[in-house]
Amino acid sequence: MGATILIVDDSVSIRQSVRFILEQSGYTVAEAADGQEGLKRLGEQKADLVITDVNMPNMDGLTMVRKIRETDGIKFVPILVLTTESQGSVIEDGKKAGATGWIVKPFNDEKLVETIKKVLG
């Protein structure tokens, strides 16, 4: 069975298009609409990887990354940030928060899957 990946994004279109690509590559996909929901889902269901947006209502992506890194049981899950933010300083914030990697949108299908494979090892 393929690894389970949690997608955290406030846009339904992004969640569904990422789901589409990942399912085609054999992964199991779970979704959350913001950081708060993402944290809740991680508490309920194991994920092998989290893919998150940055700008979201209720709890933004980087706050969620920090909280995951402080929470026993989920603190070691790899997290890829998938965002329109390409500014060096924001990427640096992501690294400091504890993100595993950073992908700038718009992204190409193969590159996304390639990066996921690298992270999952």
Added chain:
Amino acid sequence: MTKNLKFGLPEIYIGPGEFAVSREPVIISTLLGSCISVALFDLDIPAGGLNHFLLPSPKSGSVFSESGRYGVHAMELLINDLLKLGVSRRRLRAKVFGGSAMLSYREKAVYNVPKMNIQFIFEFLDLEKIPVDSYSVGGDLPRKVLFFPHTGKVLMRFTKKTLAALERRESQYSHELREKSDLTVSHLFRGEKTGGTGVEKKE
């Protein structure tokens, strides 16, 4: 920024691939051919924004096609900047313009570029549950659009002027999009805190 003398307001003109947002009484304007422009606004703030985009190689108008993803991206850039102005995604309303059949490469293409762009934007807005207040799409004439972000009002008229120049700009933009489409930027961070076993990567 120029001043629109008729309305006595500052006017921000956007070209293909660009977008602008504002919560001030200004005008955001554009001239559209095959491209699509979406005006999004939240009257409670009030604030709004306008974009101007095209799917790079629309074999399909689906949000889930590779090409559709670039449309999703254009919409996301606009929505993100609106969210930064305090706009609520749930209160967003839309007006949609463009998609006229005027790019000269349309004769060579096996697919119908404007039709796919139109199909894309309505599918996107439906998925995101953003209501469409009005639209004017299709046909074969360029459109001049004036958007007033603080009221959500749009003035639109068809124009026959600047056809050749507009067509050239949109073709060039479409070409640039296709060139860019395999330049995904990704970084994997090296470090103890970062979960994975990443290596630094930039391409």
